[in-house]
Amino acid sequence: MNKLTQNIRELSSNLLKNNKVDMVIGFKKGTIPMAVSPMAAHNIEQTKEFIWDSNCGINLANFISDKKEKIGIIAKGCDSRNIVTHITENKISRDKLHIIGVPCTGMIDKIKLQSNFNDDITDYSENGEDIIVKSGLIEKNLKKSDYLKSNCKTCMHRNPVIYDELAAELVQEQKIEDQFADVKKIESLSIEDKWNYFDNLLKDCIRCYACKNACPLCYCPSCFVNESNPQWVGKGQDKTDIKTFHFLRAYHCAGRCTDCGACVQACPMNINVRDFTRKLIKDSYEIYGWEAGLDITKRPLLDTFSLKDDDSFIK
Amino acid sequence: MKVIKINKKDWENGINQSKKEYQLFGPVKEKDNYIFKKLQLDEYPDMEHKDTLVSPKSILFPQTEKILQTNLDESIDDHHIMKQVKKDYSKRAVISIKPYDAKAIQILNLNFDTDEYKDPYWCEAYKATTFIGLAVNNPSVFDFSSSTNTGPFAEQGLDVLLIDCSKEYLAKVLTDKGQAFLDVAGFNQETDNKKAIEIINNMKKKAENAISSQISTQNLKDKNTLDLYEAPFWDDIAFSCINCGTCSFVCPTCWCFDIQDETKGNLSYRIRNWDTCMSPLFTLHASGHNPRGEKTMRVRQRFMHKLKYFLDKYDNGIMCVGCGRCVKLCPVNIDIRKVCNLMNSHEPDTDN
Amino acid sequence: MGNLLxxxxxxxxxxxFSWISSAEATKFVNVAKEVTNAVRALEPNNKFVKTLD
Structure with missing residues (x-):
């Protein structure tokens, strides 16, 4: 068992023992290699199931919306930013939460990892920043940093931005030369090529809505895609409808998205839906100097007005 | 039963021959994923393919399908009269479908082709299709098909079963439809049947032994439905569920659909789309009431349908073929194997 | 939104985008002309147009 897992179990069982919270939300080991499952521990016994490794890429802030109980939550950098967003958007109040912060060195892109093997991965373990992966045919020792999820590679907030206690020491933040290289690549395309790029991106979308449902921002009781009276968008596989869904979902995340990558991790078809939200993150940052979820005293970007705001687009 | 030998050198040629009479569907790799699609003239089925992300049920039951159409122009005599959309139901063959996916087609048949109701779109497509299966020599770690009434070499629902014997394929001819396909493709080299069957049986045993994961279903039939319905584990199973439709949409046996009308100008279509019981909209009544308003209810419904209601209604096994797609792709690792075993071993608390 | 589009x-x-008061009839006319001219200068739009094909 790694040190982090041990600390998380200890801290959570203390919280429950001292009746500080009604439940602690964290991850338990999955039934297949490299899978984990969000779980709530209601008693000390259950905290023994908690684990932490580099497969915990799903965002746990998604599991606290509108909860009435007092909650302990394990939060890596991006989870903590979404907790901040939840607090500023009144989805949960700060005093209902006890945050166990986990400084993070990035999560694994398991599709990329699997592509290294001809047969299925049967075992995965970690030793510090090294990962040991076995398949039926071969065992490989790999560097975790070579297999990070793409959002983790450009992450500027590995440390939790808000917490009550920490499960490990803070880590060094990354120095990134060009944070938006991926966005710039699309920006440099001609208008037709951009359109085709997104057409191609969404070709395999099956509209299972895993992206929006894994997203902590998508907490509307009824999403516009599910509305039937009035119906805003067709429900089938028409490519205009599919693009409309992704475009509008992304736009609803403007100034709120923390680039946690849960959408991409959840997608069964391996679609990089971050290509939409990344543009909004870049614009929020470059035009308004805004990064989502850093400060619970600040109102969300699109909910504030300042005379200094750029208004060159209004005629 | 006859076994035909196909030299791999002749394979592509045979595929080309068969394209003259059949539309072919098969697995191909696109953008790092395997998908089943209609093969163009220069395309061949990928015989080494791993599981396609989405099952081949979409060949007979597309995710979005126009079923009826009408014209709204009131100057036309039959305006507003819905008529069946005309479709091409010429001969087609699905190449390299895995045995458990073929079994799944048989399960879908139970819903779309009954004595009482026949879904014309499904039935026509089914009638037109020849299923050329490919036995699974190396089952994936997610495969648990040997405990779901099918298996890596199962024959149910197939017209031909191909077995990959490195230099050649052995083709077990299972139906006349399968024989007709092989004739068109020009595959006719007979072989010593007894010897071939022996080889196949040995490979079959090896493949079945390679399947490491099993589920237990033997008690499900005798369990009381309400006991299972009221079992205490549902909240726990459903906690992590994000209510996406991944499990239903990648499932080869999920058959639920939704009907939508779409209109452009005077042309109006009635369209059916796959639906998923994970979506709250699935059961939302016009009154606003939702009998499955909480996610636990929806998660329970999915598993109860697959593992209990279906079993009770058709007495034909469970509604799962053990392909493992949902196990692999669920973003939060809700594992049907675990749920099935929980249900199978559930004993109600008699104290209450 | 314009940027994302x-x-x-x-x-x-x-x-x-424009901000026009109900008293600014002349501005409204000018903006309307500007918009139509700008859009006419482009090829007809076929993106985000559902065809039902």
């Missing part, structure tokens, strides 16, 4: 391949000149 452009990012996805919709020409920026198709989306205009």
């Amino acid at each position: 452009e990012h996805m391949g919709i020409e920026k000149q198709r989306l205009h």
Whole structure:
């Protein structure tokens, strides 16, 4: 068992023992290699199931919306930013939460990892920043940093931005030369090529809505895609409808998205839906100097007005 | 039963021959994923393919399908009269479908082709299709098909079963439809049947032994439905569920659909789309009431349908073929194997 | 929003923002003309147009 897992179990069982919270939300080991499952521990016994490794890429802030109980939550950098967003958007109040912060060195892109093997991965373990992966045919020792999820590679907030206690020491933040290289690549395309790029991106979308449902921002009781009276968008596989869904979902995340990558991790078809939200993150940052979820005293970007705001687009 | 030998050198040629009479569907790799699609003239089925992300049920039951159409122009005599959309139901063959996916087609048949109701779109497509299966020599770690009434070499629902014997394929001819396909493709080299069957049986045993994961279903039939319905584990199973439709949409046996009308100008279509019981909209009544308003209810419904209601209604096994797609792709690792075993071993608390 | 639309391949000149008071009839006319001229200068739009094919 790694040190982090041990600390998380200890801290959570203390919280429950001292009746500080009604439940602690964290991850338990999955039934297949490299899978984990969000779980709530209601008693000390259950905290023994908690684990932490580099497969915990799903965002746990998604599991606290509108909860009435007092909650302990394990939060890596991006989870903590979404907790901040939840607090500023009144989805949960700060005093209902006890945050166990986990400084993070990035999560694994398991599709990329699997592509290294001809047969299925049967075992995965970690030793510090090294990962040991076995398949039926071969065992490989790999560097975790070579297999990070793409959002983790450009992450500027590995440390939790808000917490009550920490499960490990803070880590060094990354120095990134060009944070938006991926966005710039699309920006440099001609208008037709951009359109085709997104057409191609969404070709395999099956509209299972895993992206929006894994997203902590998508907490509307009824999403516009599910509305039937009035119906805003067709429900089938028409490519205009599919693009409309992704475009509008992304736009609803403007100034709120923390680039946690849960959408991409959840997608069964391996679609990089971050290509939409990344543009909004870049614009929020470059035009308004805004990064989502850093400060619970600040109102969300699109909910504030300042005379200094750029208004060159209004005629 | 006859076994035909196909030299791999002749394979592509045979595929080309068969394209003259059949539309072919098969697995191909696109953008790092395997998908089943209609093969163009220069395309061949990928015989080494791993599981396609989405099952081949979409060949007979597309995710979005126009079923009826009408014209709204009131100057036309039959305006507003819905008529069946005309479709091409010429001969087609699905190449390299895995045995458990073929079994799944048989399960879908139970819903779309009954004595009482026949879904014309499904039935026509089914009638037109020849299923050329490919036995699974190396089952994936997610495969648990040997405990779901099918298996890596199962024959149910197939017209031909191909077995990959490195230099050649052995083709077990299972139906006349399968024989007709092989004739068109020009595959006719007979072989010593007894010897071939022996080889196949040995490979079959090896493949079945390679399947490491099993589920237990033997008690499900005798369990009381309400006991299972009221079992205490549902909240726990459903906690992590994000209510996406991944499990239903990648499932080869999920058959639920939704009907939508779409209109452009005077042309109006009635369209059916796959639906998923994970979506709250699935059961939302016009009154606003939702009998499955909480996610636990929806998660329970999915598993109860697959593992209990279906079993009770058709007495034909469970509604799962053990392909493992949902196990692999669920973003939060809700594992049907675990749920099935929980249900199978559930004993109600008699104290209450 | 304009930026995201452009990012996805919709020409920026198709989306205009303006602040016009109900008393500014002349501005309204001018903006309307500007918008139609800008959009006419582009090819007819076939993006985000559902065809039901």
